[in-house]
Amino acid sequence: MKMNSSFDKEKVCADVYERILALAAGEMNEVTLMATIACELHHGFPYYNWTGFYRVVEPEVLKVGPYQGGHGCLVIPFERGICGRCARTGKTLNIADVTAEADHIACSGTTQSEIVVPVFDAKGRLRAVLDVDSDSPAAFDKVDEKFLEKVCSLFRDPEIRWS
Ligand code: SME
Numbered sequence: 001m002k003m004n005s006s007f008d009k010e011k012v013c014a015d016v017y018e019r020i021l022a023l024a025a026g027e028m029n030e031v032t033l034m035a036t037i038a039c040e041l042h043h044g045f046p047y048y049n050w051t052g053f054y055r056v057v058e059p060e061v062l063k064v065g066p067y068q069g070g071h072g073c074l075v076i077p078f079e080r081g082i083c084g085r086c087a088r089t090g091k092t093l094n095i096a097d098v099t100a101e102a103d104h105i106a107c108s109g110t111t112q113s114e115i116v117v118p119v120f121d122a123k124g125r126l127r128a129v130l131d132v133d134s135d136s137p138a139a140f141d142k143v144d145e146k147f148l149e150k151v152c153s154l155f156r157d158p159e160i161r162w163s
Helices: 009-024 030-044 081-089 142-156
Strands: 050-058 061-068 075-077 093-095 113-120 126-134
Touching (some): 009 142, 030 050, 030 061, 030 126, 030 142, 050 081, 061 081, 061 126, 081 093, 081 113, 081 126, 113 142
Antiparallel strands (some): 050 061, 113 126
């Protein structure tokens, strides 16, 4: 979905962030937070086609957590996929064309671009990755990167209870 010039991405980011803060105020359960964040992100941006978390459930293994959109693959070892690469490197990965990435795992045949952001806890341990897919090419820019990193920094709250 190509956004027209009237789409004010920075304002939408600010509005969605405020909604997340209001809805999740005081909530310290990680899964409840992830479910709320996935929902608000997914419904806040028309070019988000799949929005969700993959959680570190055992060493070097990600498993799908709360998400919105079509079926998401259940298990991703760190050595596979864009999500696994994000987990290994601890870096945000903004993929303009997923077909150009040999390690891309296609949960949907319509995905053209993807952004994956690491989720760290208060002690800097990797706990999950946030994965967003789009059916548009090069859907994500620096505004998306900084916004999603800001959202994921909410999990650095030392009061969050990790399961
Ligand atoms: N594309 C991801 C896999 C998760 S599905 O997109 C929800 C990857 O390559 O790791």
